[in-house]
Amino acid sequence: MSRSTSKLLGKVRFPHRFPLIIACALGLSALLQTVSVGALTAEVQPARIPITFGYHGATLTVSGESAPTDDIVVKISTEPTDTHMKRKTKVGGVVWMKKGDIEFKGLPLAYMLYSTADLGRILEPADLNASGLGYEALGAKATMEDEEGKAVDHYWFDEFIKLKEKECLYSIHEGTVVRRHGATGNQFQVVVDWPFQAQPHNYIVEVLAVRDGHVVERASTRVLVEQAGLVATLSGMATKHAGLYGLMAVIVALVAGLGVGAVFKKGGGSH
Amino acid sequence: MYMYLPIALTSVNYLLVIGLGLVVGLLSGLFGVGGGFLMTPLLMMIGIPPTIAAATDANQIVAASSSGMFAHWRLGNVDFKMGLLLLIGGFVGGAAGVHLIKLLRATGGADFLIKITYVVMLGGVGSFMFVESLLALHKNKGAAKSAVAAKQKKEEKQSGFLRSLPMQMHFEKSGVTHSGLVPLALGVFVGVLAAIMGVGGGFLMVPVMIYMLRMPMHVVVGTSLFQILFTCVEVTFLQAYSNRTVDFILALLLLVGSVFGAQIGTVLGRKLHGDQLKILLAILVLAVTVKIVLELVMEPSLHLAYAGGH
Numbered sequence: 001m002s003r004s005t006s007k008l009l010g011k012v013r014f015p016h017r018f019p020l021i022i023a024c025a026l027g028l029s030a031l032l033q034t035v036s037v038g039a040l041t042a043e044v045q046p047a048r049i050p051i052t053f054g055y056h057g058a059t060l061t062v063s064g065e066s067a068p069t070d071d072i073v074v075k076i077s078t079e080p081t082d083t084h085m086k087r088k089t090k091v092g093g094v095v096w097m098k099k100g101d102i103e104f105k106g107l108p109l110a111y112m113l114y115s116t117a118d119l120g121r122i123l124e125p126a127d128l129n130a131s132g133l134g135y136e137a138l139g140a141k142a143t144m145e146d147e148e149g150k151a152v153d154h155y156w157f158d159e160f161i162k163l164k165e166k167e168c169l170y171s172i173h174e175g176t177v178v179r180r181h182g183a184t185g186n187q188f189q190v191v192v193d194w195p196f197q198a199q200p201h202n203y204i205v206e207v208l209a210v211r212d213g214h215v216v217e218r219a220s221t222r223v224l225v226e227q228a229g230l231v232a233t234l235s236g237m238a239t240k241h242a243g244l245y246g247l248m249a250v251i252v253a254l255v256a257g258l259g260v261g262a263v264f265k266k267g268g269g270s271h
Numbered sequence: 272m273y274m275y276l277p278i279a280l281t282s283v284n285y286l287l288v289i290g291l292g293l294v295v296g297l298l299s300g301l302f303g304v305g306g307g308f309l310m311t312p313l314l315m316m317i318g319i320p321p322t323i324a325a326a327t328d329a330n331q332i333v334a335a336s337s338s339g340m341f342a343h344w345r346l347g348n349v350d351f352k353m354g355l356l357l358l359i360g361g362f363v364g365g366a367a368g369v370h371l372i373k374l375l376r377a378t379g380g381a382d383f384l385i386k387i388t389y390v391v392m393l394g395g396v397g398s399f400m401f402v403e404s405l406l407a408l409h410k411n412k413g414a415a416k417s418a419v420a421a422k423q424k425k426e427e428k429q430s431g432f433l434r435s436l437p438m439q440m441h442f443e444k445s446g447v448t449h450s451g452l453v454p455l456a457l458g459v460f461v462g463v464l465a466a467i468m469g470v471g472g473g474f475l476m477v478p479v480m481i482y483m484l485r486m487p488m489h490v491v492v493g494t495s496l497f498q499i500l501f502t503c504v505e506v507t508f509l510q511a512y513s514n515r516t517v518d519f520i521l522a523l524l525l526l527v528g529s530v531f532g533a534q535i536g537t538v539l540g541r542k543l544h545g546d547q548l549k550i551l552l553a554i555l556v557l558a559v560t561v562k563i564v565l566e567l568v569m570e571p572s573l574h575l576a577y578a579g580g581h
Binding site: 051052053054055056057083084085086087088089090094095096097098102156159160162163166196197199227231232234235238239242243245246247248249250252253254256257258260261262264 | 272274275278280281282330333334335336337339342380382383387504507508509510511512513515517519520523526530534568569571573574575
């Protein structure tokens with residue numbers, strides 16, 4: 001052993017400090033392990049859903065890493081927006097027609113919740129409300145006004161939810177997020193049946209880790225739903241060049257009608 | 272199996288839409304009536320918003336009527352003078368109808384107007400067809416004779432009124448003399464209906480031409496098609512331009528079905544018993560009417576709807 005080395009070992013006082021160093025190393029190792037496992041990640045596949053002619057919804061997979069004991073909630077929604085709707089009222093005691101307006105403020109266009117277990121069991125009510133999880137929490141944050149700006153009954157919020165559920169745009173699926181623990185880490189995954197009724201939009205996919213009734217961590221990503229190809233061209237044309245679109249619709253119908261008429265000699269249907 | 276419609280913003284089973292076109296085209300070929308008055312309610316039933324269903328049906332009628340009109344034009348069966356007056360009226364009526372729909376869409380009343388117009392028109396036409404075919408089936412000659420006599424009396428009364436109107440002119444091709452105001456007014460009426468209901472109006476125009484204007488049958492069909500074609504061209508363009516409610520892809524799918532259906536219907540029509548089929552069509556028309564009436568009078572499962580007809 002060289003002189004300098006023995007001097008160094010003498011300074012370290014090996015017999016007394018060794019357990020402390022080991023303990024620190026183990027502690028640091030344990031801490032690093034917790035951070036790497038607990039760091040919540042979120043990924044969505046595919047991150048872009050193109051709406052083409054064959055589109056009839058899609059299948060999304062939301063997955064990521066989480067702490068082994070945490071429950072997971074996945075929320076897919078848009079930023080809160082205002083929705084203008086009509087009330088169906090009985091007119092003259094005979095027919096039902098749209099009459100009277102309601103403005104729903106602060107509600108997303110779409111809202112889909114997925115969790116590892118019942119939301120009411122894994123989260124405190126305050127956390128549900130703070131994170132906007134569940135229809136009650138959504139209702140608490142929203143405002144609903146009639147055409148005169150007066151607040152309307154909560155009944156209309158329930159009707160709003162019923163309408164959105166019918167359109168497959170609002171849904172809550174408890175116990176659908178699956179967790180896997182293994183040598184490669186702790187993963188979660190949920191398979192989402194994306195409804196074709198969902199409008200083109202950049203949707204927010206938010207993942208929340210829940211422990212002891214509270215949200216302890218969040219991660220988010222986005223899924224872009226957009227019209228593509230000829231669908232996008234036609235839709236853009238109908239909006240931006242409505243005259244040209246109308247002209248095209250007429251010309252194509254004329255050509256098709258005359259073409260089919262020529263094929264069958266006797267022509268199409270009459271009116 | 273599914274196709275996304277860029278304007279209706281929904282995905283539909285294209286075989287179902289082509290099938291609808293085929294069935295309506297078949298009826299069109301069998302009975303010589305337009306399928307428009309059935310097509311729009313059927314589209315509504317499969318989830319197409321009423322305003323888009325009506326506008327798109329007008330686009331489909333452009334194709335369906337163009338081939339027929341062209342064939343009749345080549346045979347010399349189109350009274351252009353009469354057709355032009357009907358057309359001027361149709362343009363005015365069509366523009367008014369499109370504007371009315373635009374106003375009502377803003378207030379949420381467009382769907383209601385479309386449905387109530389259907390109830391009145393389909394209910395009337397369906398009942399008429401049902402009674403007429405029932406009489407024919409029972410061969411109630413006595414009743415038929417008295418009905419004919421009553422009809423003749425009514426027609427004479429109407430003719431007297433029509434002759435008293437100004438702007439009397441002779442229509443050479445049809446061999447009749449009428450006030451120019453009559454086809455103008457009829458054109459306005461049919462134009463409004465075309466915009467509201469998405470129909471050509473042939474099911475009203477043909478009997479009016481025969482019984483009120485006393486035009487010969489071969490000229491009636493050609494002239495009616497001429498007027499319907501151009502009215503629907505105008506309605507399609509204006510609906511696309513003002514309301515953005517024409518779904519061109521949906522129209523194409525319907526067209527594929529209806530043109531083939533019309534040809535099959537024409538062949539079948541020669542082989543089957545007319546009156547029995549006519550009564551079946553009347554029942555179908557009345558069933559659609561009842562369905563729409565029930566939708567209007569029964570409490571909806573949801574008391575909330577999107578503004579603007581969607």
